[in-house]
Amino acid sequence: MKITKDLYQSSLALLTDFYQLTMAYGYWKSGKADQEAVFNLFFRKHPFQGGFTMAAGLEYLIDYCENFNFEDEDLAYLASMKRKDGSPMFEPDFLKYLSEMKFTCDIDAVEEGTVVFPNTPLVRVRGPLFQCQLLETPLLNIINFQTLIATKAARINLATLGEPIMEFGLRRAQGIDGALAASRAAYIGGCTSTSNVLAGKLFGIPVSGTHAHSWIMSFETELEAFEAYAEAFPDNCIFLVDTYDTLNGVKNAIKVGQILRSKGKEMLGIRIDSGDLAYFSNKAREMLDEAGFPDAKIVGSNDLDEHIISSLKSQEASINVWGVGTKLVTAFDQPALGAVYKLSAIKSETGTWEPKIKLSQQSIKINIPGIHNVKRYYSNGKAVADMIYLENQVIDSKSTMIIDPMDPTHRKRLMPAFYKEEILLKTIFKAGKNVYQIPTLDQIRDRGIAQLESFDKTHKRLVNPHIYPVGLEENLHHLRMDLVLKAKKLDNGLE
Amino acid sequence: MKITKDLYQSSLALLTDFYQLTMAYGYWKSGKADQEAVFNLFFRKHPFQGGFTMAAGLEYLIDYCENFNFEDEDLAYLASMKRKDGSPMFEPDFLKYLSEMKFTCDIDAVEEGTVVFPNTPLVRVRGPLFQCQLLETPLLNIINFQTLIATKAARINLATLGEPIMEFGLRRAQGIDGALAASRAAYIGGCTSTSNVLAGKLFGIPVSGTHAHSWIMSFETELEAFEAYAEAFPDNCIFLVDTYDTLNGVKNAIKVGQILRSKGKEMLGIRIDSGDLAYFSNKAREMLDEAGFPDAKIVGSNDLDEHIISSLKSQEASINVWGVGTKLVTAFDQPALGAVYKLSAIKSETGTWEPKIKLSQQSIKINIPGIHNVKRYYSNGKAVADMIYLENQVIDSKSTMIIDPMDPTHRKRLMPAFYKEEILLKTIFKAGKNVYQIPTLDQIRDRGIAQLESFDKTHKRLVNPHIYPVGLEENLHHLRMDLVLKAKKLDNGLE
Known part of the structure; x- marks a missing residue:
């Protein structure tokens, strides 16, 4: 079923923060609008002081992206916006550019009903910078809320x-x-x-x-x-x-x-x-x-x-x-999930991907750079650990280390050869085309129940749960550390 | 603007709890569907441990009521529902009755931006029992949330x-x-x-x-x-x-x-x-x-x-x-208001209005019976007290008593002759026809600011506010007490 299209008569292209549009305009003015970028949607902490989170909202997201275009009434509204000096907020050529926009992103996402953990991507968007940017707010709105409620x-x-x-x-x-x-x-x-x-x-x-x-x-x-x-x-x-x-x-x-x-x-x-x-x-x-x-x-x-x-x-x-x-x-005791959507890589003019880092006074707010995916390892049907890795990285199947992104002294050695593995991000859109077969709601519900069964009950304890191990593959950890130090040095260099 | 109609393509007639439909069917079966009734929408406690609440959502409510009818797809869905024995959940004649329903209620409500207090009606619906019942859930959904957020x-x-x-x-x-x-x-x-x-x-x-x-x-x-x-x-x-x-x-x-x-x-x-x-x-x-x-x-x-x-x-x-x-x-520290919608009077076959009471193990859950309205008294531009009174009651302008509905030992004597008064419930729909001029959003915002200015700052303190006096007019208080005692006796009588 087409949710947003069936339910909402209004175009939802403007269901976004205004700064996404000012940035889109800025990218367009700077000649960067079509520069390719990768953004990740992830959360930093389980809701309800719990030990797991259940992803939901993907079907709404798919529907939103399939109907993602600016209609005449949207453009008329944007054309009516003025700057302080009375001139139009957006140049007519930019509005024409918006009106001609076709959704062309790749989207990879975890399926609904999947049990997920902090710092791992739930959705990865790759495409023209301005499209990725415009999608930030509606994608967060959809995924944050439904994931919160499915978890509750x-x-x-x-x-x-x-x-x-x-x-x-x-x-x-x-x-x-x-x-x-x-x-x-x-x-x-x-x-x-x-x-x-x-x-x-x-x-x-x-x-x-x-x-x-x-x-x-x-x-x-x-x-x-x-x-x-x-x-x-x-x-x-x-x-x-x-x-x-x-x-x-x-x-x-x-x-x-x-x-x-x-x-x-x-x-x-x-x-x-x-x-x-x-x-x-x-x-x-x-x-x-x-x-x-x-x-x-x-x-x-x-x-x-x-x-x-x-x-x-x-x-x-x-x-x-x-x-x-x-x-x-309302998820009464914590009515918002707080997932974010962060730039993690951008393609330079020479065609190479540059991993991107954002520093912060709060180290929990430092993102994970590069184009990555997540592997879940299972032993005897039980989930053992999740590994976040650079997608083009070859993983040593004999022995590999995962490192906690929030505490690099916290590490775990894995032996992938002995485990069954599942890659969590599935391809949903390829160049703007939906290549994913949406499951029925009952299939999603069954997946959620089966997913939870694959985790030890100590991770599902309602209070003080046992923390499930999730870490960065070693090479990704080193990349991240290098970029943080480089960014701090670059920054000091500017003083 | 027509909010629900412009934004939502889908009919919203089914945006209600299923039990409203089973009750509507039951009323229809019992020959009570068109019996006239009065329901009040009110809350029992200010949100955020505060001292005031600001009403909002009326424009959505008006739009909902103006578009309140069952469309073919709604009826087809209801017709598809089955009982355990495979027979239809609802008889075809009932669905025909729904399809012919015209919204005919009277609705009185406080204007958006009005400062309101516990136990006083924000919305009063009077009309055929089954219409009042079907409206319960959407009206609560709309008013609960917008009132909560305006207050925050x-x-x-x-x-x-x-x-x-x-x-x-x-x-x-x-x-x-x-x-x-x-x-x-x-x-x-x-x-x-x-x-x-x-x-x-x-x-x-x-x-x-x-x-x-x-x-x-x-x-x-x-x-x-x-x-x-x-x-x-x-x-x-x-x-x-x-x-x-x-x-x-x-x-x-x-x-x-x-x-x-x-x-x-x-x-x-x-x-x-x-x-x-x-x-x-x-x-x-x-x-x-x-x-x-x-x-x-x-x-x-x-x-x-x-x-x-x-x-x-x-x-x-x-x-x-x-x-x-x-x-x-999200009104993070209290993400739901908890307003309720309770039957307070029903017209008997003889044409007289019977006030109705609901008891509860929790005395805060006992409602206020009858058809009532609210007067706010002002002295020198400052709000002095709110009085809930039976609408046909003549108020003694020299001296009248209000009694706290939650604590009958808590009383305040008022001298209406010395005050300016405002009747808070305004007529919005008369026999299903909108007779209210909807203000602009800026007018509503101005009203909210002006309303708050008419209250002493101690009532607006963010923590431990001074409680603003709200009470039942004496006759209404006595009616309520009599009905509570009668209901308790009636109940014991059944043993």
Whole structure:
């Protein structure tokens, strides 16, 4: 499906930071607009103080790039922008240049559902400098958010030990697409269904839901409300029991469950949305069991996240199905991933690639130069380490060293000959042409679950996880060190 | 402008929770679909531990309601949904009923930019039960998020003491509309510009931006990069100085500033995006002043929020313009508002309005029944108190009591005759027809600033604010108490 094109009527070419356009203009003025460059999209730290991140958003990215061109209304808006002296912000010839732009980049990316780690590229863009630059903001917008939410959902799925998770965050999500993209990413991360009907229609995610407190309140009594609901949906009865008094609500649910059973139907269960979920779910379980409804499910909801769910699990709360909203779709405890997109190489006039470095007062902000890729090594089906390497580098299969980019004293020796390997960046666009077969959402979801299974459980611990080894191949490490020292010297040289 | 219609190609009728549709179906089955009801949208607690909230999102809401109808593709999707036994989820007659639905609700709402308080209605919807119900989720999605972001922006604006704020959160925002709606709400809350070009095009917000680190890195030296930028935009030079070494960057900016001046142009200033902003901004200020650039601005950015800005202010950092992104557009420290939408009255078959109450284990979750409105009283131009009252209640102008809905021992006597009053809920839709003149975004922004000025500064303190008095008019308080006790008794009676 074509997401941005189907959903958004407006051209999204201007969904970018203004400085991308001023830079594009500057490159064009300086004769550098078509100079070939390589940019990497990566993050520096796992979200939620966790030990892993799950990539998502690639399908949106593909759709964005396939529709990446400036329409007349975009150009008219840019033409209307003025400088301080009243002259046009952009020369007409530049706008003509934009209007003729064809997307011609190579894009390599990790597939959705892939487990990824700090400093490794999730997306690599290679192409004309001005195109790479214009794509920075929309690509970050798309990948940052969906990766964040897929990761949150995967953590929640770890906490429920695989029990079903209904996502119903639409009402608290950040905007319309903040909800839609979240429902999609949450499903990738392991949720079972969404309440968002439009997400069901657009993405094919199973939708679920029964009734709210207002349903109960619109009838004279709770019992009447349950009866009326059972009349309308005898197959889909999960009664919300906490509008007036939770345990009395359970009694009423049991009464209607008995009526349903007398008609050959079974109530699915009850939902508790307030109060002490551990206490009320266990009381409700006893009541349901005693009344002959041992198979009735108990859905728990009310500001749940992975930590509260873990706590409820450890208290042996009798919840079988988990309703999760706000804390999931806004990634409440860390609502932004913070991935960045950095120039790592540029082709000089002589046709050779120059690796590029950016210094910073904060050494965590120094990027990894060159054109690189990532190999994941597996031993007996379990991931051993990820290696970031220069793409044209031959790797010694007997023995090779990886070096932590943040701490060069932290090293690990690998024996690639003994491992199975997977190259993580796959070719998505070649010279602007999509060469990638987009998987279905269910295939992506399966990939995510399989990926997580290939990591030791200590890396998936929700708090204080064991750090998975990721490092630079030796030659890339040396290149980076040389460039840092050279840049610092060059800089001092300017004083 | 028509936001949802212009931006979104897809019908948004299904942008709702599935349970709204199952309930709508249930109402229809029970013959209650067209029963008249009143719902209120309100929040229970200010975000960010603050003392005020700024309403936003009404223009989106109006646009949503004006385009609220089910299109063929929506109905086809609903028709494709099945029950467990394979029969259709919804009867064809119900889908026909949906297809013929015309939006006929009355909507009253506070205007955008209005300062609002817990438990008071931001939006009141009155109309056929099933329409009110279907609107719950999209209205919450729209109002929750934009109100949250306008409030965050207003707090940041208080921290900068009115100095310009450039919003550039697009790359970290939650989805495409998460960015667009955030840029709009941030402008309402007091930001000066956005980096999001599409938000500029759609909403007319001023856009701003110059260049990124990648611009610098694409040239051999920083000096060359600054020179090339000055060549392209002699009028719009804010040089980003921290790609390699911040203070050396300032020296290079001064060199290019001198070149610009020799051509009759002035550099606007510099931007510092990393490192210790207090230290570097003061060093840079000294260097710029000494070099004869006392008017050059210093833009500070790097994960700023109202608290860091206040701290930089108290340290006398030399920053004149504030760049704010992630922490603003995601409302990082509290990324969801948590407003709810509750049934407060329903018209019985005899034509009388019945006020409705919802109990809860958590007393903060007990709603305010009836059809009410809010009066704000002003004395000498300063807001004194907000009163929630039954709309048909005559208020004693000599002396009237308001009672805190969360703590009935907390009361305040008001003398309305001595105050100026403002009724906060304005009529937006009357029987489905828009009767409201939508203000321009600049008018809304001005209203927000004027509203905040009418509150004592102690209510606007960023931490531990003085609580502004909001209470129920006495008769409404008694009605609520009676209904709570009656509902509790009714409930016990069922045992």
